[in-house]
Amino acid sequence: MEATSSTTLALSSPPTAAARRSPAKAIVTSHHLRHSSVPALHLRAVPGPSFRALPSPGFPGWRRKRGSGLVVRAEMFGQLTTGLESAWNKLRGTDQLTKDNIAEPMRDIRRALLEADVSLPVVRSFIESVTEKAVGTDVIRGVKPEQQLVKVVNDELVQLMGGEVSDLVFAKTAPTVILLAGLQGVGKTTVCAKLAYYLKKMGKSCMLIAADVYRPAAIDQLTILGKQVGVPVYSEGTEAKPSQIAKNGIKEAKSKKTDVIIVDTAGRLQVDKAMMSELKEVKRAVNPTEVLLVVDAMTGQEAASLVSTFNVEIGITGAILTKLDGDSRGGAALSIKEVSGKPIKFVGRGERMEDLEPFYPDRMAQRILGMGDVLSFVEKAQEVMRQEDAEELQKKILSAKFNFNDFLKQTQAIAQMGSFSRIIGMIPGMNKVTPAQIREAEKNLKFMESMINVMTPEERERPELLAESRERRIRVAKESGKNERQVSQLVAQLFRMRAQMQKMMGAMQGQDTPDMEGLMDSIKAEEQAAAGTGKRRRKYGNLRRRDLDAMRGFRRR
């Protein structure tokens, strides 16, 4: 079993015979936990193999308990995990999430994020959106409020960190050039080799270019690491100009038909003009596909503002966050995307060459919360709810009771699932819809919602009331700022939907032969139907015949 970020406690003294026989069990005793300097919740037993390769104390994140011979490492983001735990605990015994009862847990979450070194504006907007979503979520049967809050916080954390994994971009025609930048000591040179190792595993051929001419040891270090991962390193010593070295290196790589070139540049102790102008020059010379800023996770929100600064100064495509293994707080991982608008593409989680992996916001959120089982439980419960809702809707459609509440629920469900345009794009055969048509559809949804919102609960439940009473339609029009005709059209549309849905459901349930063509024809015919006579207009307002027919239809059913 491999040591993971959460399996991080071991003894520096030689293991006992018992420990050697059954290492994972023999490592931690309650005595160790009681006397450790790190809160017990951050400690987990290191499985057997970790006995072999314990880094020395002083390594980021590792602490030696004085006198005890115990070496412990803070679990990645452990501090944040513990801080959030008190929030869930405060909701125990409540039956629903309300604005009042989440106030205190939200204060705990806020505190935990600030202590994790997440930047204040990010914390503010995070708290705002979690509060809004938590209070607005439907109660799911069997799911406790604290579990529901865990799910909301998880989803928001995923969004905060960029939502989806941001893949490395490759040039359409090889070679792909990746330019790495960063301050001194953040792990840039190590990342060069780790990235080459990662790409090699993907089947890409790589070359490293040593363009850090100020620190001779950096060239040696890159050469050694290159050998270690079996990737050639191009260098011209410390005399040539970095932009020229990079240019020559690329020429050489092209002649060898290399897929990916990684350029290591010089770091400085802090951001300065000389470094920026040199980077700009190298960037111009190599025209990179990716410009990645390497930042140290242990520097917290400082890392996020560095990403912003480099992006403004030289224009970058993303960040690589190193030393995440030693970061018990998490401020950098949580702030970078929100503060800079640039995604984290990779994270470094150790000194070994294989310790670089793509950044998965969802896995990271789960790691922070440490509640994978709660999340999958809530997701399953939500799925059951969705199924029950669908069955309920089916029953309603078949008994012709599809009303404005269902209408609203459906449209809001679409809104909740994300942009309408994305949903339409996912429906097979619908990708020919133009963006203008999509915008129009979204506008229509809002338009209809404004009318439904001013209907009485009774009118929403029984649209027949509106079909029968012109006074009601006029009232709805007035209160929603629309005209009577628009309200009548909405009511008519609901009845048309009912009729069409019933027809379709009947066909699906075998009550009727599926005649989709006929159905589409009748919809088209309705679209082209002529306007009503003058007499009708006086009685029903400015309504077209198809609207009147649809509104009357409910009487026949």
Ligand SMILES: Nc1nc2c(ncn2[C@@H]2O[C@H](COP(=O)(O)OP(=O)(O)OP(=O)(O)O)[C@@H](O)[C@H]2O)c(=O)[nH]1
């Ligand atoms: N724990 C841990 N250590 C890392 C990680 N990445 C790099 N390091 C260590 O950080 C130290 C500095 O790494 P370098 O690659 O030399 O840093 P650099 O940014 O190239 O430094 P300059 O060349 O001076 O700019 C080394 O001891 C690395 O082993 C990581 O993800 N986790």
